Amino acid sequence: MTKPQLLIDTDPGVDDALAILMAHAHADVLGLSIAAGNVGLAHTTRNARRLVDLVGAATPVFAGCPNPLVRLPEEDAAFVHGHDGLGDVGFPEPNTAVADEHAALAILRLTRERPGEITLVALAPLTNLALALRLDPSLPQRVKRLVVMGGAVTGRGNTSRVPAEFNVGFDPEAAHVVFEGFPDFDLVDWELTLRHAFDEDEFDQWLAAGDHRAKFFGRVFRVARQTNRERGRRGIIAADALAMAVAIDPSVVKHSEHRRVGVELDGRLTRGATVVDWSGRLGRRSQVSVVMELDQAKFAAMVQRALGALQAA
Ligand code: BDR
Ligand code: CA
Numbered sequence: 140m141t142k143p144q145l146l147i148d149t150d151p152g153v154d155d156a157l158a159i160l161m162a163h164a165h166a167d168v169l170g171l172s173i174a175a176g177n178v179g180l181a182h183t184t185r186n187a188r189r190l191v192d193l194v195g196a197a198t199p200v201f202a203g204c205p206n207p208l209v210r211l212p213e214e215d216a217a218f219v220h221g222h223d224g225l226g227d228v229g230f231p232e233p234n235t236a237v238a239d240e241h242a243a244l245a246i247l248r249l250t251r252e253r254p255g256e257i258t259l260v261a262l263a264p265l266t267n268l269a270l271a272l273r274l275d276p277s278l279p280q281r282v283k284r285l286v287v288m289g290g291a292v293t294g295r296g297n298t299s300r301v302p303a304e305f306n307v308g309f310d311p312e313a314a315h316v317v318f319e320g321f322p323d324f325d326l327v328d329w330e331l332t333l334r335h336a337f338d339e340d341e342f343d344q345w346l347a348a349g350d351h352r353a354k355f356f357g358r359v360f361r362v363a364r365q366t367n368r369e370r371g372r373r374g375i376i377a378a379d380a381l382a383m384a385v386a387i388d389p390s391v392v393k394h395s396e397h398r399r400v401g402v403e404l405d406g407r408l409t410r411g412a413t414v415v416d417w418s419g420r421l422g423r424r425s426q427v428s429v430v431m432e433l434d435q436a437k438f439a440a441m442v443q444r445a446l447g448a449l450q451a452a
Contacts, residue, residue: 142167143258143387144283146249148203148242149379150176150263151186153220153363158262158383159187160352161445163194165387169249172201172242174263176309177216178224180205183263186225188233193355200235203242203267207310214298216305219366226359243270250281258284260386261317262379264306265289269313272320284389285324288382289314290400290413292328292429303411304329307402311411315402318413318426325392325428326400327382328413335381335433336374337442350447377442384438385430391441394432397425 143166149155150173162168171191173184184202191198206212221227238245246267250257259282261268272278279285287306294302307314346357367376384391399416403409415429443449 144169144253144256145260145386146170146172146246146257147260148172148174148246148263148267149187150174150178150183150224151190152177152183152224152262152379153226153359154377154379155262156186156190156225156359157356157377157442157445158260158379159190160194160356161380161383161387161441162260163196163198164445165441168196168198169257170199170201170245172203172246172267174203174242174267175205176264176306177220178222179215182224184237185233186223188235188237189225189230191235192233193352199238199245201238201240201242201245204270207264207266207313208269208316209312212309219363221362226362228358242267243274246271247275247278250278254281255283257282258286258386260383261285261287261289262382264309265313265317266310269310269316272316276320279321284386285321286327286382286386287317287324288327288379290326290328291330292326292400292413292415293330294412295330296412297329298411300408300411302409304413307413308411311402311404315404318400318402321426323426323428325385325395325430327378327385327430329378331430331433332376332378332381333372335435335438336376337439339375342375345443345446345448348448353446353448356446380442381433381438384433384441387441388437391434391437392430393434395428395430397428399423399425400427400429
């Protein structure tokens with residue numbers, strides 16, 4: 140299998156970190172475009188640079204938008220990811236520099252340079268991608284695939300607005316632009332993530348068996364793990380890693396439903412909800428493959444390899 144070429148829009152973030160390790164273990168990574176989300180843009184950009192140092196790659200890091208398109212965010216996710224977004228470990232200043240190009244412009248340039256070759260992987264609020272799309276609506280025609288981590292397809296979100304998932308809820312207008320502008324994409328939602336958590340003991344064995352990447356992840360993951368436990372979430376939940384598995388190897392998907400999905404922008408209780416037209420009542424063309432089930436063993440093997448706990452076959 141030839142390696143997929145990935146351009147990753149991300150807000151690292153602990154689960155983003157695992158996804159970025161996976162990408163570098165399994166794919167060609169053309170760049171990391173950075174969004175604000177889990178924590179502020181200065182932190183997410185620095186964390187991305189830190190990850191590039193860790194894997195020893197020359198992956199460019201493009202800083203993007205510091206705020207959502209329209210409204211300022213109501214909440215971030217520092218309580219899960221740590222105030223610095225990577226578990227408040229206190230890493231030194233990374234060596235990797237920030238590229239001198241805005242994330243949205245880098246997305247446009249790279250997809251022009253390699254039309255039809257790049258898989259875009261969106262692991263963050265969709266601000267950068269929406270901006271790129273508004274600058275150049277022909278962007279989807281140049282992209283091989285788009286995989287989005289976002290939404291809660293039956294309304295069980297993970298933010299204080301009940302049905303909203305974090306990435307879509309942080310910047311609903313951006314999500315709306317992307318959901319209306321891309322004619323076809325894969326959606327890995329929060330509820331799928333909960334169905335595909337790893338067993339904690341098994342995951343600890345991978346961390347113990349792995350290399351420097353496992354050691355790093357074990358350190359940055361502590362705060363998130365504790366927060367998840369306190370919230371009664373069982374197992375190791377890795378939303379962005381799950382989306383990355385779909386981006387790296389589409390055959391990991393066992394079952395998906397092709398549906399029209401919209402984003403609620405106005406609801407008093409529901410702003411940021413992803414509304415799925417499950418029974419085709421709107422009469423609008425379906426544009427989203429909602430991933431419903433994944434091959435857990437394949438997903439596990441990809442994560443193990445990214446941690447250095449499993450050698451390539
Ligand atoms: C998503 O929100 C962020 O906190 C995670 O990094 C992930 O991208 C899960 O809802
Ligand atoms: Ca993320």
